[in-house]
Amino acid sequence: MKYLTFALTKGRLADKTLEMLESAGITCEEMKDKDSRKLIFVNEDLKLKFFLAKGPDVPTYVEYGAADIGVVGKDTIVEAGRSAYEVLDLGFGKCRMCVCGYKEAKDLLNRKELIRVATKYPNIAKDYFYNKKHQTVEIIKMNGSIELAPIVGLSEVIVDIVETGTTLKENGLEVLEEICPLSARMIVNPVSMRMESERIQNLIVNLRTMLQEGKR
Numbered sequence: 001m002k003y004l005t006f007a008l009t010k011g012r013l014a015d016k017t018l019e020m021l022e023s024a025g026i027t028c029e030e031m032k033d034k035d036s037r038k039l040i041f042v043n044e045d046l047k048l049k050f051f052l053a054k055g056p057d058v059p060t061y062v063e064y065g066a067a068d069i070g071v072v073g074k075d076t077i078v079e080a081g082r083s084a085y086e087v088l089d090l091g092f093g094k095c096r097m098c099v100c101g102y103k104e105a106k107d108l109l110n111r112k113e114l115i116r117v118a119t120k121y122p123n124i125a126k127d128y129f130y131n132k133k134h135q136t137v138e139i140i141k142m143n144g145s146i147e148l149a150p151i152v153g154l155s156e157v158i159v160d161i162v163e164t165g166t167t168l169k170e171n172g173l174e175v176l177e178e179i180c181p182l183s184a185r186m187i188v189n190p191v192s193m194r195m196e197s198e199r200i201q202n203l204i205v206n207l208r209t210m211l212q213e214g215k216r
């Protein structure tokens with residue numbers, strides 16, 4: 001039997017992903033060792049392989065078929081724009097993609113002024129401002145601590161993830177517009193879906209049942 005390979009997102013989503021797989025009977029003890037520098041883990045009994053990667057690389061591994069299945073945030077899937085089947089909303093890693101800034105920036109948005117938008121998600125920001133709002137803006141790609149941008153005068157607003165709202169609050173900023181809700185998703189390579197249809201469908205059905213039972 002061929003190995004099925006999972007690309008999982010490092011960082012925030014990792015613990016919940018392993019928990020979810022474990023409750024579906026998919027275990028990989030080796031992966032829990034946080035000090036290990038090992039990159040790929042194998043469950044010989046189930047013929048599964050797992051690796052952890054940076055979020056934006058997960059859709060790339062799945063599109064190229066280097067991984068059959070990926071677990072990654074919806075934000076990362078939309079931003080990457082790569083082809084894969086999105087098969088499950090896993091219900092954790094919930095947050096929102098928002099336009100944020102100082103309260104005063106609300107007027108600039110309402111008047112559709114030519115403002116600067118700092119973000120780690122230029123494609124999502126472009127789609128929102130150009131296609132949904134029909135507002136011409138200048139998008140500035142940044143790599144982190146996006147909330148700094150309006151504080152130091154780099155941009156009028158930001159497009160970023162808001163979870164608890166603490167980062168915004170502690171910096172005097174607020175949500176000005178909500179773009180979309182986000183959560184972790186499971187994606188599948190289209191060729192793997194055809195070639196390993198039975199195993200992958202079984203896995204999806206098991207996880208879906210588990211997620212529905214968890215909701216009840």
Ligand SMILES: Nc1ncnc2c1ncn2[C@@H]1O[C@H](COP(=O)(O)OP(=O)(O)OP(=O)(O)O)[C@@H](O)[C@H]1O
Nearest residue numbers: 010011012013055073074075076093094095161163
């Ligand atoms: N408060 C949050 N901030 C960022 N991402 C969150 C948050 N809550 C849930 N998520 C989800 O977790 C995923 C990101 O996890 P990760 O820890 O890799 O964050 P990151 O800050 O984008 O990564 P890095 O620190 O490597 O830049 C996001 O893609 C998103 O779907």
Ligand SMILES: O=P(O)(O)OC[C@H]1O[C@H](OP(=O)(O)OP(=O)(O)O)[C@H](O)[C@@H]1O
Nearest residue numbers: 144145146160161162163164165166167
């Ligand atoms: O609403 P909150 O619960 O405060 O969470 C939102 C913050 O968390 C994320 O940043 P992260 O910690 O990943 O750091 P980064 O900005 O350097 O990516 C995100 O970009 C926000 O800044």
